[in-house]
Amino acid sequence: MxxxxxxxxxxxxxxxxxxxxxxxxxxxxxxxHGKHWMAIGGKPLAATAGAMIFSKGGNAVDASCAMLAASCTMWDVLSWGGEMQALIYHPKLKKVIAINAHGVAPSGATVEYYKSKGYQYPPEYGPLAAVTPGTPGGLMEILAEYGTMSLKEVLAPAMSMAAGYPIEAQTANSIEKNKKLIKEWPYSKKVFLPHLGEEREAPEAGEIFVQIDLLNTLQKLVDAEQDALKKGKSRKEAIRAAYDRFYKGDIAKEIARGTQEQGGLITEADLANWKVKFExxxxxxxxxxxxxxxxxxxxxxxxxxxxxxxxxxxxxxxxxxxxxxxxxxxxxxxxxxxxxxxxxxxxxxxxxxxxxxxxxxxxxxxxxxxxxxxxxxxxxxxxxxxxxxxxxxxxxxxxxxxxxxxxxxxxxxxxxxxxxxGTTSVVTADKEGWIVSMTPSGGWVPATIAGNTGIGLSQRMQAFVLDPKENPFNVLEPGKIxxxxxxxxxxxxxxxxxxxxxxxxxxxxxxxxxxxxxxxxxxxxxxxxxxxxxxxxxxxxxxxxxxxxxxxxxxxxxxxxxxxxxxxxxxxxxxxxxxxxxxxxxxxxxxxxxxxxxxxxxxxxxxxxxxxx
Structure with missing residues (x-):
């Protein structure tokens, strides 16, 4: 250097x-250097996930979705309950499309509520720091609209990782550093601290890190897609059936229940009303x-x-x-x-x-x-x-x-x-001209995990202000980004x-x-x-x-x-x-x-x- x-x-x-x-x-x-495709991300395993999808014939959108899923699963400064956005170059239209899959403040999140809790700004961590999850919806929407593969195919690397992958030192040490906070949330403690009571309670670098609850949640998404395909639904319709299961079905019910149990505000209605925006x-x-x-x-x-x-x-x-x-x-x-x-x-x-x-x-x-x-x-x-x-x-x-x-x-x-x-990045391109640039984030360690879903919640509420004199355009309101x-x-x-x-x-x-x-x-x-x-x-x-x-x-x-x-x-x-x-x-x-x-x-x-x- x-x-x-x-x-x-x-x-x-x-x-x-x-x-x-x-x-x-x-x-x-x-x-x-490459002439067919390129996959670059925040961690080696994320790039590998993209390469796996490209090698099976996927385009840059398919690969970016696999990389995003892998990054969330390995807690690369984000989790599945975080927020996703992207710029996508559409080669046929020859234009750049913006994707807004950011969560919003829950319906109970008001300035008065947070001030009554003694906050000058919403908190940095915990269930009251969470906006609604956006990453799963963003992933499924861009895959349905611009990808070529099934959700089952692009989630395969992440699901393999959720079943157990060798955790890298950066994340393992972050878990150990933040274990005091993690212990405040029962579902987080269950996932992050496999060695409770020992001197080091977090996983060691290279240890196989298993996330069974997350694996089950991802399997539910795949099951919803596959059931829809068996009923004659199109690829897009099948992916959106999985989307509905996350935001309106049993997954949403457990996210809301688990969040509220730990003092958070997200409701089933908040999840059902949320939508990805194409801008x-x-x-x-x-x-x-x-x-x-x-x-x-x-x-x-x-x-x-x-x-x-x-x-x-x-x-x-x-x-x-x-x-x-x-x-x-x-x-x-x-x-x-x-x-x-x-x-x-x-x-x-x-x-x-x-x-x-x-x-x-x-x-x-x-x-x-x-x-x-x-x-x-x-x-x-x-x-x-x-x-x-x-x-x-x-x-x-x-x-x-x-x-x-x-x-x-x-x-x-x-x-x-x-x-x-926080934050990581995912950048992909292919020879057909598709390009994706993302900086997904939210749900970094220490994250509150929502019930038995394995989904780590966002901490993005802290970006709001409670006083309009600071920024009249970014004052906390229910349903606001x-x-x-x-x-x-x-x-x-x-x-x-x-x-x-x-x-x-x-x-x-x-x-x-x-x-x-x-x-x-x-x-x-x-x-x-x-x-x-x-x-x-x-x-x-x-x-x-x-x-x-x-x-x-x-x-x-x-x-x-x-x-x-x-x-x-x-x-x-x-x-x-x-x-x-x-x-x-x-x-x-x-x-x-x-x-x-x-x-x-x-x-x-x-x-x-x-x-x-």
Whole structure:
């Protein structure tokens, strides 16, 4: 990594955008190459599940569903009761489709209820942190609509794992670390702690981890599908019969019962009324490249707003990761994230978010006028996009009261853990042109398991606010989607797929995805170089987890950052923090139209892994 960083610094000092082409960088992981398909995910076993489906003739949607199912089963920072969303490129329609399979607040979840419990925000863990499960519904809907295989076929790898698989150290150690909380929930204790009473109560790394309740639940879904097929139903109808069993049948009944037994609010009606939404994605054009994101119920538009501002700036001339480059991106992200923190929320609830104004090029030009090239602005706040859609801002009274207060840029372990909580990624592509980019999440360890289903519940309620002065668009209401960090990405160039990319780790996602994208577009890196290249991290935004803290001026850099860069950034008002790896984890597929092949990139940060053919 040190060699890579020094080469990147050389690129910065020479400000030569072609340095990566003229002097190829030796990456720690090799790039993936394939001409038939590509499967990249957050864990090796997830990529293997995708490869298994591809080898049986499945398309990229089939493979993504198998990878999602495997990731949930191995608790790759999510479970089956979490939330799923995706961007899917449909090769026949030649368009990007957005999938919203995020859960909603239960019918009993009100501001008054949580305040009566003494909460400033909904809790981080436990049954009161849960929105309705979205992952199973999202998986089954995209499989029915865009896949080719049966639910039985795509669930086979996950069901084999539920019957018993060798658990990896990361998850096993997370269970042991969180066992005190896990013991508060009887069904979680039964699943996670097979060695109760011993010094180590969690499974050991490599131990066969068995989830019989989950296996039984998945078998019920397959049984519902197979019964429907025997009755002459079509593939789609049969998959939706399984969907109905989960959300309206005996599985839903047990989820509701088990959740309420442990103090949660989810009811059978909440599950029956929930629906997957097929949406139009948001997008902007950056120097000829159309970048697509999910709507404002995610943080995805942050990257789009940032790109609108950055296209007015000569980034290449600054040099890669120079102090000027870092300062400029930091300031741009301050402005975009300040808008996120005040304006983003559920587009299906009142009030309506001012997205036309927020994504207008004219608004972006006005925002960048606020940047001080010499100093960080710790009090950068949201702007007023309403005039850019010919409307008057109904929240000027609280917009003008978005004071930062005392600035505290000190980072601590709890804040950093909350800031990067949860999420994995699934990115697939096939030779027929299908592409899927996902960042599924929710139900991470320590999760409350819903009765005898084996389903770990989401913890996404904590993303809501209870005070409209913080964000009038993201105030908790029954049936509402919390504004989340989950943000898959797709980009098209000349009307054809260019990049599919995704990243885990909470509020880090769009800031590092932005830097990855610029690594390729502005500095000519290969997709693998771009995933491994050192990035920086800002905390000058409200965390979407825990106590929603904000750390203006705090900046994480790679530990090999030269001293003269550090000194310049300190002079600009930053409080510096260093990490040995700042590269991701990012997974991506680049579409090489010259050679009609795929390039896969998977960063060297965590356990991300890919397979191509």
């Amino acid at each position: 040190k060699k890579l960083f020094l080469l990147l610094c050389l690129g910065a000092c020479t400000a030569n955008a072609q340095v990566f082409n003229e002097f190829p960088v030796q990456t720690q992981k090799p790039p993936l 139009e994605p948001l997008h902007v054009n950056y120097k000829g490249i159309d970048v697509y994101k999910l709507a404002q119920w995610t943080q995805g538009p942050v990257m789009l707003q940032a790109l609108n501002m950055l296209e007015n700036i000569d980034l290449k001339g600054m040099g890669y990761n120079s102090p000027k480059y870092i300062h400029t991106l930091y300031q741009v992200m301050n402005l975009a994230f300040a808008d996120r923190d005040f304006y983003y929320g559920d587009p299906y609830s009142v009030p309506n978010e001012p997205m036309k104004g927020l994504l207008s090029k004219e608004y972006a030009k006005e925002r960048i006028k606020l940047i001080n090239p010499d100093k960080n602005d710790p009090k950068a706040g949201p702007g007023d996009p309403y005039p850019y859609q010919n409307e008057k801002n109904p929240y000027l009274n609280i917009l003008n009261d978005q004071s930062v207060g005392k600035v505290d840029s000190r980072l601590n372990d709890k804040f950093l853990e909350d800031f990067t909580a 919390p504004r989340v960090t989950l943000t898959p990405s797709l980009a098209l160039k000349d009307g054809k797929p260019y990049l599919a990319f995704a990243k885990q780790a909470g509020d880090e996602q769009d800031q590092l995805l932005l830097q990855f994208f610029l690594n390729m577009v502005e500095f000519g890196m290969t997709v693998q170089e771009a995933t491994e290249a050192p990035s920086f991290k800002t905390y000058q935004l409200k965390a979407s987890f825990g106590n929603h803290e904000k750390k203006p001026g705090a900046l994480t850099l790679h530990q090999e950052t030269p001293e003269f860069y550090r000194a310049e950034l300190k002079r600009k008002g930053y409080t510096l923090n260093f990490q040995p790896r700042t590269s991701g984890p990012i997974n991506a597929i680049y579409f090489d139209w010259k050679h009609q092949t795929f390039w896969g990139g998977s960063s060297n940060h965590g356990e991300d892994y890919g397979i191509g053919w």
